[in-house]
Amino acid sequence: MVNSDRDSTVGFIGLGMMGIHMAMNIIRKGRPLVVYDVVPERCQRLVDEGARLATSPEDAARQARTVVLMVDTTAQVEDVLFGPQGVASGTSPGDRVICMSTVDPMTIKRLWKRLAGHGVGLLDSPVAGMEKGAREGTLRAYVGGDADDLAYCRPVLETMASTIVHIGPSGQGLAMKLVNNMLCQAGWVVASEALVMGAKAGIDPKLMVELIGNATGNSAAFQYLGPRWLERDFDGIRLDITYKDMQHEIDLGKSLGVPMLMATQAQQLYEMARCQGLGDEDGVAVIKVYEQLAGWTANDD
Known part of the structure:
Protein backbone atom coordinates (compact mmCIF):
# COMPACT_ATOMS: atom_id res chain seq x y z
CA MET A 1 0.00 0.00 0.00
CA SER A 170 -8.53 8.61 29.49
CA GLY A 171 -10.35 5.80 31.28
CA GLN A 172 -13.67 7.61 31.64
CA GLY A 173 -15.23 6.00 28.58
CA LEU A 174 -14.56 2.63 30.16
CA ALA A 175 -15.87 3.77 33.53
CA MET A 176 -19.14 4.80 31.86
CA LYS A 177 -19.37 1.44 30.07
CA LEU A 178 -18.85 -0.42 33.35
CA VAL A 179 -21.67 1.58 34.98
CA ASN A 180 -23.99 0.57 32.15
CA ASN A 181 -22.81 -3.05 32.19
CA MET A 182 -23.35 -3.37 35.92
CA LEU A 183 -26.95 -2.20 35.66
CA CYS A 184 -27.59 -4.64 32.82
CA GLN A 185 -25.88 -7.67 34.37
CA ALA A 186 -27.42 -7.20 37.81
CA GLY A 187 -30.74 -6.68 36.02
CA TRP A 188 -30.41 -10.08 34.36
CA VAL A 189 -29.87 -11.71 37.74
CA VAL A 190 -32.93 -10.05 39.30
CA ALA A 191 -35.04 -10.83 36.23
CA SER A 192 -33.92 -14.46 36.34
CA GLU A 193 -34.89 -14.77 39.99
CA ALA A 194 -38.29 -13.18 39.42
CA LEU A 195 -39.16 -15.12 36.27
CA VAL A 196 -38.29 -18.51 37.72
CA MET A 197 -40.28 -17.67 40.85
CA GLY A 198 -43.28 -16.74 38.71
CA ALA A 199 -42.95 -19.80 36.51
CA LYS A 200 -42.73 -22.12 39.50
CA ALA A 201 -45.81 -20.41 40.95
CA GLY A 202 -47.65 -21.59 37.84
CA ILE A 203 -47.80 -18.40 35.77
CA ASP A 204 -47.57 -18.98 32.04
CA PRO A 205 -44.04 -17.81 31.08
CA LYS A 206 -45.14 -16.20 27.81
CA LEU A 207 -47.92 -14.26 29.55
CA MET A 208 -45.54 -13.21 32.32
CA VAL A 209 -42.96 -11.81 29.89
CA GLU A 210 -45.67 -9.99 27.94
CA LEU A 211 -47.17 -8.37 31.03
CA ILE A 212 -43.84 -7.31 32.53
CA GLY A 213 -42.94 -5.76 29.18
CA ASN A 214 -45.74 -3.24 29.77
CA ALA A 215 -45.32 -2.78 33.52
CA THR A 216 -43.04 -0.97 35.95
CA GLY A 217 -40.78 -4.04 36.18
CA ASN A 218 -39.74 -3.61 32.56
CA SER A 219 -36.18 -2.62 31.61
CA ALA A 220 -33.76 -2.90 28.72
CA ALA A 221 -32.12 -5.82 30.53
CA PHE A 222 -35.48 -7.58 30.86
CA GLN A 223 -36.33 -6.91 27.21
CA TYR A 224 -33.14 -8.70 26.22
CA LEU A 225 -33.51 -11.63 28.61
CA GLY A 226 -37.25 -12.33 28.49
CA PRO A 227 -37.68 -13.31 24.82
CA ARG A 228 -34.45 -15.34 24.84
CA TRP A 229 -35.62 -17.26 27.88
CA LEU A 230 -38.91 -18.11 26.19
CA GLU A 231 -37.18 -19.19 23.00
CA ARG A 232 -34.33 -20.96 24.85
CA ASP A 233 -31.99 -18.85 22.74
CA PHE A 234 -28.71 -18.58 24.63
CA ASP A 235 -26.37 -17.80 21.74
CA GLY A 236 -24.65 -14.44 22.05
CA ILE A 237 -21.83 -12.66 23.84
CA ARG A 238 -20.23 -15.27 26.06
CA LEU A 239 -21.06 -15.44 29.74
CA ASP A 240 -17.32 -15.70 30.40
CA ILE A 241 -16.97 -12.19 28.96
CA THR A 242 -19.82 -10.97 31.17
CA TYR A 243 -18.03 -12.40 34.21
CA LYS A 244 -14.78 -10.68 33.16
CA ASP A 245 -16.56 -7.34 32.80
CA MET A 246 -18.13 -7.72 36.24
CA GLN A 247 -14.69 -8.16 37.76
CA HIS A 248 -13.63 -4.85 36.21
CA GLU A 249 -16.72 -3.22 37.75
CA ILE A 250 -15.93 -4.59 41.19
CA ASP A 251 -12.25 -3.65 40.95
CA LEU A 252 -13.07 -0.09 39.87
CA GLY A 253 -15.63 0.39 42.62
CA LYS A 254 -13.29 -0.93 45.29
CA SER A 255 -10.45 1.29 44.05
CA LEU A 256 -12.77 4.28 44.54
CA GLY A 257 -13.97 3.21 47.99
CA VAL A 258 -17.48 2.32 46.78
CA PRO A 259 -19.11 -0.72 48.44
CA MET A 260 -19.85 -3.14 45.59
CA LEU A 261 -22.42 -5.26 47.40
CA MET A 262 -24.85 -5.88 44.55
CA ALA A 263 -22.16 -6.38 41.90
CA THR A 264 -20.35 -8.90 44.08
CA GLN A 265 -23.53 -10.87 44.77
CA ALA A 266 -24.53 -10.83 41.10
CA GLN A 267 -21.10 -12.04 40.05
CA GLN A 268 -21.49 -15.09 42.28
CA LEU A 269 -24.43 -16.20 40.16
CA TYR A 270 -22.30 -15.91 37.03
CA GLU A 271 -19.56 -17.89 38.76
CA MET A 272 -22.10 -20.64 39.44
CA ALA A 273 -23.13 -20.54 35.78
CA ARG A 274 -19.52 -20.98 34.71
CA CYS A 275 -19.19 -23.94 37.07
CA GLN A 276 -22.22 -25.46 35.33
CA GLY A 277 -20.44 -25.21 31.98
CA LEU A 278 -22.39 -22.20 30.69
CA GLY A 279 -19.39 -19.96 30.01
CA ASP A 280 -19.75 -20.11 26.22
CA GLU A 281 -23.47 -19.27 26.28
CA ASP A 282 -24.94 -15.76 26.33
CA GLY A 283 -24.82 -13.89 29.63
CA VAL A 284 -28.58 -14.34 30.07
CA ALA A 285 -27.95 -18.08 30.48
CA VAL A 286 -27.51 -17.16 34.16
CA ILE A 287 -31.26 -17.88 34.40
CA LYS A 288 -30.42 -21.58 34.04
CA VAL A 289 -28.75 -21.43 37.46
CA TYR A 290 -32.05 -20.37 39.01
CA GLU A 291 -33.93 -23.05 37.07
CA GLN A 292 -31.56 -25.71 38.35
CA LEU A 293 -31.59 -24.48 41.96
CA ALA A 294 -35.38 -24.16 41.96
CA GLY A 295 -35.92 -27.54 40.33
CA TRP A 296 -37.88 -26.03 37.43
CA THR A 297 -37.33 -26.68 33.73
CA ALA A 298 -38.86 -25.16 30.62
CA ASN A 299 -40.77 -28.40 30.02
CA ASP A 300 -42.65 -28.11 33.32
CA ASP A 301 -45.23 -25.84 31.69
Whole structure:
Protein backbone atom coordinates (compact mmCIF):
# COMPACT_ATOMS: atom_id res chain seq x y z
CA MET A 1 0.00 0.00 0.00
CA VAL A 2 1.47 3.35 -0.97
CA ASN A 3 2.15 5.84 1.80
CA SER A 4 -0.52 8.34 0.67
CA ASP A 5 -3.20 5.74 1.48
CA ARG A 6 -2.08 5.40 5.08
CA ASP A 7 -3.97 8.47 6.31
CA SER A 8 -7.34 7.08 5.20
CA THR A 9 -6.70 3.43 6.03
CA VAL A 10 -8.09 1.91 9.22
CA GLY A 11 -6.48 -1.06 10.92
CA PHE A 12 -8.81 -3.43 12.78
CA ILE A 13 -7.58 -6.05 15.23
CA GLY A 14 -9.99 -8.54 16.81
CA LEU A 15 -12.72 -10.03 14.62
CA GLY A 16 -14.93 -11.82 17.12
CA MET A 17 -18.70 -11.67 17.40
CA MET A 18 -18.77 -7.87 17.63
CA GLY A 19 -15.59 -7.00 15.78
CA ILE A 20 -16.48 -8.75 12.53
CA HIS A 21 -19.60 -6.60 12.10
CA MET A 22 -17.87 -3.39 13.17
CA ALA A 23 -15.06 -3.94 10.69
CA MET A 24 -17.55 -4.81 7.96
CA ASN A 25 -19.28 -1.46 8.47
CA ILE A 26 -15.99 0.39 8.12
CA ILE A 27 -15.22 -1.15 4.74
CA ARG A 28 -18.80 -0.91 3.48
CA LYS A 29 -18.76 2.81 4.22
CA GLY A 30 -15.80 3.33 1.95
CA ARG A 31 -12.77 3.31 4.24
CA PRO A 32 -9.72 1.27 3.19
CA LEU A 33 -9.26 -1.46 5.79
CA VAL A 34 -6.47 -3.74 6.94
CA VAL A 35 -7.38 -6.54 9.36
CA TYR A 36 -5.68 -8.93 11.75
CA ASP A 37 -6.90 -11.67 14.05
CA VAL A 38 -5.11 -14.49 15.86
CA VAL A 39 -7.59 -16.81 14.10
CA PRO A 40 -6.79 -16.00 10.45
CA GLU A 41 -9.97 -17.65 9.15
CA ARG A 42 -12.01 -14.85 10.73
CA CYS A 43 -10.44 -12.38 8.32
CA GLN A 44 -11.66 -14.06 5.14
CA ARG A 45 -15.09 -12.41 5.00
CA LEU A 46 -13.46 -9.00 5.14
CA VAL A 47 -10.77 -9.90 2.63
CA ASP A 48 -13.58 -10.97 0.30
CA GLU A 49 -15.03 -7.45 0.70
CA GLY A 50 -11.72 -5.84 -0.23
CA ALA A 51 -9.81 -5.59 3.07
CA ARG A 52 -6.08 -6.22 3.21
CA LEU A 53 -4.75 -8.95 5.51
CA ALA A 54 -2.03 -7.91 7.96
CA THR A 55 0.55 -10.41 9.15
CA SER A 56 0.69 -8.96 12.68
CA PRO A 57 -0.60 -6.02 14.74
CA GLU A 58 2.63 -4.21 13.89
CA ASP A 59 1.99 -4.76 10.17
CA ALA A 60 -1.55 -3.39 10.54
CA ALA A 61 -0.21 -0.26 12.27
CA ARG A 62 2.39 0.33 9.55
CA GLN A 63 -0.43 0.46 6.98
CA ALA A 64 -2.95 2.58 8.91
CA ARG A 65 -2.95 5.92 10.73
CA THR A 66 -5.84 4.75 12.91
CA VAL A 67 -5.97 1.30 14.49
CA VAL A 68 -9.05 -0.13 16.20
CA LEU A 69 -8.74 -2.83 18.87
CA MET A 70 -11.67 -5.13 19.67
CA VAL A 71 -10.12 -7.97 21.65
CA ASP A 72 -11.49 -9.68 24.75
CA THR A 73 -9.26 -8.95 27.73
CA THR A 74 -7.01 -6.32 29.29
CA ALA A 75 -4.01 -8.62 28.91
CA GLN A 76 -4.76 -9.02 25.20
CA VAL A 77 -4.95 -5.24 24.73
CA GLU A 78 -1.56 -4.78 26.36
CA ASP A 79 -0.02 -7.61 24.35
CA VAL A 80 -1.45 -6.35 21.05
CA LEU A 81 -0.05 -2.89 21.76
CA PHE A 82 3.34 -3.66 23.29
CA GLY A 83 3.99 -7.38 22.82
CA PRO A 84 6.21 -8.85 20.10
CA GLN A 85 5.21 -7.37 16.73
CA GLY A 86 2.75 -5.14 18.58
CA VAL A 87 0.96 -2.07 17.31
CA ALA A 88 3.35 0.35 19.03
CA SER A 89 6.25 -0.97 16.96
CA GLY A 90 4.44 -0.02 13.75
CA THR A 91 3.18 3.43 14.68
CA SER A 92 4.46 6.89 13.80
CA PRO A 93 3.94 10.14 15.74
CA GLY A 94 0.44 11.44 15.12
CA ASP A 95 -1.14 8.00 14.81
CA ARG A 96 -4.18 7.05 16.89
CA VAL A 97 -5.39 3.85 18.52
CA ILE A 98 -9.04 3.31 19.45
CA CYS A 99 -9.56 0.61 22.08
CA MET A 100 -13.21 -0.45 21.81
CA SER A 101 -12.86 -3.44 24.13
CA THR A 102 -14.36 -3.41 27.62
CA VAL A 103 -11.26 -3.67 29.77
CA ASP A 104 -9.71 -2.29 32.96
CA PRO A 105 -9.79 1.54 32.91
CA MET A 106 -6.80 1.84 35.23
CA THR A 107 -4.66 -0.16 32.81
CA ILE A 108 -5.89 1.93 29.88
CA LYS A 109 -4.73 5.11 31.65
CA ARG A 110 -1.26 3.58 31.97
CA LEU A 111 -1.22 2.51 28.31
CA TRP A 112 -2.41 5.99 27.29
CA LYS A 113 0.65 7.51 28.96
CA ARG A 114 2.94 4.92 27.42
CA LEU A 115 1.63 5.51 23.89
CA ALA A 116 1.83 9.26 24.41
CA GLY A 117 5.57 8.75 24.82
CA HIS A 118 5.57 7.51 21.22
CA GLY A 119 3.53 10.51 20.07
CA VAL A 120 0.49 8.26 19.59
CA GLY A 121 -3.00 9.04 20.88
CA LEU A 122 -5.17 6.43 22.59
CA LEU A 123 -8.93 6.60 23.02
CA ASP A 124 -10.90 4.18 25.16
CA SER A 125 -14.19 3.86 23.31
CA PRO A 126 -16.16 0.85 24.56
CA VAL A 127 -19.54 0.37 22.95
CA ALA A 128 -23.07 -0.54 23.99
CA GLY A 129 -25.65 -2.07 21.69
CA MET A 130 -24.57 -5.70 21.55
CA GLU A 131 -24.31 -7.73 18.36
CA LYS A 132 -27.40 -6.16 16.78
CA GLY A 133 -25.94 -2.68 17.14
CA ALA A 134 -22.58 -3.85 15.79
CA ARG A 135 -24.25 -5.39 12.75
CA GLU A 136 -26.45 -2.35 12.04
CA GLY A 137 -23.82 0.29 12.79
CA THR A 138 -25.93 1.77 15.59
CA LEU A 139 -23.61 1.24 18.55
CA ARG A 140 -23.28 3.81 21.32
CA ALA A 141 -19.64 4.76 21.89
CA TYR A 142 -18.51 6.10 25.27
CA VAL A 143 -15.19 7.84 24.66
CA GLY A 144 -12.37 8.63 27.05
CA GLY A 145 -9.26 10.52 26.01
CA ASP A 146 -8.15 13.80 24.47
CA ALA A 147 -10.70 15.87 22.55
CA ASP A 148 -8.25 16.36 19.66
CA ASP A 149 -7.85 12.60 19.28
CA LEU A 150 -11.61 12.16 19.27
CA ALA A 151 -11.99 14.84 16.59
CA TYR A 152 -9.47 12.99 14.43
CA CYS A 153 -11.07 9.58 15.01
CA ARG A 154 -14.73 10.63 14.86
CA PRO A 155 -15.15 9.79 11.14
CA VAL A 156 -13.97 6.24 11.87
CA LEU A 157 -16.24 5.91 14.90
CA GLU A 158 -19.18 7.17 12.86
CA THR A 159 -18.90 4.16 10.55
CA MET A 160 -19.69 1.91 13.53
CA ALA A 161 -21.68 3.99 16.01
CA SER A 162 -24.72 6.23 15.73
CA THR A 163 -24.08 7.86 19.12
CA ILE A 164 -20.63 9.08 20.16
CA VAL A 165 -20.23 10.77 23.54
CA HIS A 166 -17.00 12.19 24.95
CA ILE A 167 -17.21 11.27 28.63
CA GLY A 168 -13.90 12.78 29.72
CA PRO A 169 -10.17 12.01 29.95
CA SER A 170 -8.53 8.61 29.49
CA GLY A 171 -10.35 5.80 31.28
CA GLN A 172 -13.67 7.61 31.64
CA GLY A 173 -15.23 6.00 28.58
CA LEU A 174 -14.56 2.63 30.16
CA ALA A 175 -15.87 3.77 33.53
CA MET A 176 -19.14 4.80 31.86
CA LYS A 177 -19.37 1.44 30.07
CA LEU A 178 -18.85 -0.42 33.35
CA VAL A 179 -21.67 1.58 34.98
CA ASN A 180 -23.99 0.57 32.15
CA ASN A 181 -22.81 -3.05 32.19
CA MET A 182 -23.35 -3.37 35.92
CA LEU A 183 -26.95 -2.20 35.66
CA CYS A 184 -27.59 -4.64 32.82
CA GLN A 185 -25.88 -7.67 34.37
CA ALA A 186 -27.42 -7.20 37.81
CA GLY A 187 -30.74 -6.68 36.02
CA TRP A 188 -30.41 -10.08 34.36
CA VAL A 189 -29.87 -11.71 37.74
CA VAL A 190 -32.93 -10.05 39.30
CA ALA A 191 -35.04 -10.83 36.23
CA SER A 192 -33.92 -14.46 36.34
CA GLU A 193 -34.89 -14.77 39.99
CA ALA A 194 -38.29 -13.18 39.42
CA LEU A 195 -39.16 -15.12 36.27
CA VAL A 196 -38.29 -18.51 37.72
CA MET A 197 -40.28 -17.67 40.85
CA GLY A 198 -43.28 -16.74 38.71
CA ALA A 199 -42.95 -19.80 36.51
CA LYS A 200 -42.73 -22.12 39.50
CA ALA A 201 -45.81 -20.41 40.95
CA GLY A 202 -47.65 -21.59 37.84
CA ILE A 203 -47.80 -18.40 35.77
CA ASP A 204 -47.57 -18.98 32.04
CA PRO A 205 -44.04 -17.81 31.08
CA LYS A 206 -45.14 -16.20 27.81
CA LEU A 207 -47.92 -14.26 29.55
CA MET A 208 -45.54 -13.21 32.32
CA VAL A 209 -42.96 -11.81 29.89
CA GLU A 210 -45.67 -9.99 27.94
CA LEU A 211 -47.17 -8.37 31.03
CA ILE A 212 -43.84 -7.31 32.53
CA GLY A 213 -42.94 -5.76 29.18
CA ASN A 214 -45.74 -3.24 29.77
CA ALA A 215 -45.32 -2.78 33.52
CA THR A 216 -43.04 -0.97 35.95
CA GLY A 217 -40.78 -4.04 36.18
CA ASN A 218 -39.74 -3.61 32.56
CA SER A 219 -36.18 -2.62 31.61
CA ALA A 220 -33.76 -2.90 28.72
CA ALA A 221 -32.12 -5.82 30.53
CA PHE A 222 -35.48 -7.58 30.86
CA GLN A 223 -36.33 -6.91 27.21
CA TYR A 224 -33.14 -8.70 26.22
CA LEU A 225 -33.51 -11.63 28.61
CA GLY A 226 -37.25 -12.33 28.49
CA PRO A 227 -37.68 -13.31 24.82
CA ARG A 228 -34.45 -15.34 24.84
CA TRP A 229 -35.62 -17.26 27.88
CA LEU A 230 -38.91 -18.11 26.19
CA GLU A 231 -37.18 -19.19 23.00
CA ARG A 232 -34.33 -20.96 24.85
CA ASP A 233 -31.99 -18.85 22.74
CA PHE A 234 -28.71 -18.58 24.63
CA ASP A 235 -26.37 -17.80 21.74
CA GLY A 236 -24.65 -14.44 22.05
CA ILE A 237 -21.83 -12.66 23.84
CA ARG A 238 -20.23 -15.27 26.06
CA LEU A 239 -21.06 -15.44 29.74
CA ASP A 240 -17.32 -15.70 30.40
CA ILE A 241 -16.97 -12.19 28.96
CA THR A 242 -19.82 -10.97 31.17
CA TYR A 243 -18.03 -12.40 34.21
CA LYS A 244 -14.78 -10.68 33.16
CA ASP A 245 -16.56 -7.34 32.80
CA MET A 246 -18.13 -7.72 36.24
CA GLN A 247 -14.69 -8.16 37.76
CA HIS A 248 -13.63 -4.85 36.21
CA GLU A 249 -16.72 -3.22 37.75
CA ILE A 250 -15.93 -4.59 41.19
CA ASP A 251 -12.25 -3.65 40.95
CA LEU A 252 -13.07 -0.09 39.87
CA GLY A 253 -15.63 0.39 42.62
CA LYS A 254 -13.29 -0.93 45.29
CA SER A 255 -10.45 1.29 44.05
CA LEU A 256 -12.77 4.28 44.54
CA GLY A 257 -13.97 3.21 47.99
CA VAL A 258 -17.48 2.32 46.78
CA PRO A 259 -19.11 -0.72 48.44
CA MET A 260 -19.85 -3.14 45.59
CA LEU A 261 -22.42 -5.26 47.40
CA MET A 262 -24.85 -5.88 44.55
CA ALA A 263 -22.16 -6.38 41.90
CA THR A 264 -20.35 -8.90 44.08
CA GLN A 265 -23.53 -10.87 44.77
CA ALA A 266 -24.53 -10.83 41.10
CA GLN A 267 -21.10 -12.04 40.05
CA GLN A 268 -21.49 -15.09 42.28
CA LEU A 269 -24.43 -16.20 40.16
CA TYR A 270 -22.30 -15.91 37.03
CA GLU A 271 -19.56 -17.89 38.76
CA MET A 272 -22.10 -20.64 39.44
CA ALA A 273 -23.13 -20.54 35.78
CA ARG A 274 -19.52 -20.98 34.71
CA CYS A 275 -19.19 -23.94 37.07
CA GLN A 276 -22.22 -25.46 35.33
CA GLY A 277 -20.44 -25.21 31.98
CA LEU A 278 -22.39 -22.20 30.69
CA GLY A 279 -19.39 -19.96 30.01
CA ASP A 280 -19.75 -20.11 26.22
CA GLU A 281 -23.47 -19.27 26.28
CA ASP A 282 -24.94 -15.76 26.33
CA GLY A 283 -24.82 -13.89 29.63
CA VAL A 284 -28.58 -14.34 30.07
CA ALA A 285 -27.95 -18.08 30.48
CA VAL A 286 -27.51 -17.16 34.16
CA ILE A 287 -31.26 -17.88 34.40
CA LYS A 288 -30.42 -21.58 34.04
CA VAL A 289 -28.75 -21.43 37.46
CA TYR A 290 -32.05 -20.37 39.01
CA GLU A 291 -33.93 -23.05 37.07
CA GLN A 292 -31.56 -25.71 38.35
CA LEU A 293 -31.59 -24.48 41.96
CA ALA A 294 -35.38 -24.16 41.96
CA GLY A 295 -35.92 -27.54 40.33
CA TRP A 296 -37.88 -26.03 37.43
CA THR A 297 -37.33 -26.68 33.73
CA ALA A 298 -38.86 -25.16 30.62
CA ASN A 299 -40.77 -28.40 30.02
CA ASP A 300 -42.65 -28.11 33.32
CA ASP A 301 -45.23 -25.84 31.69
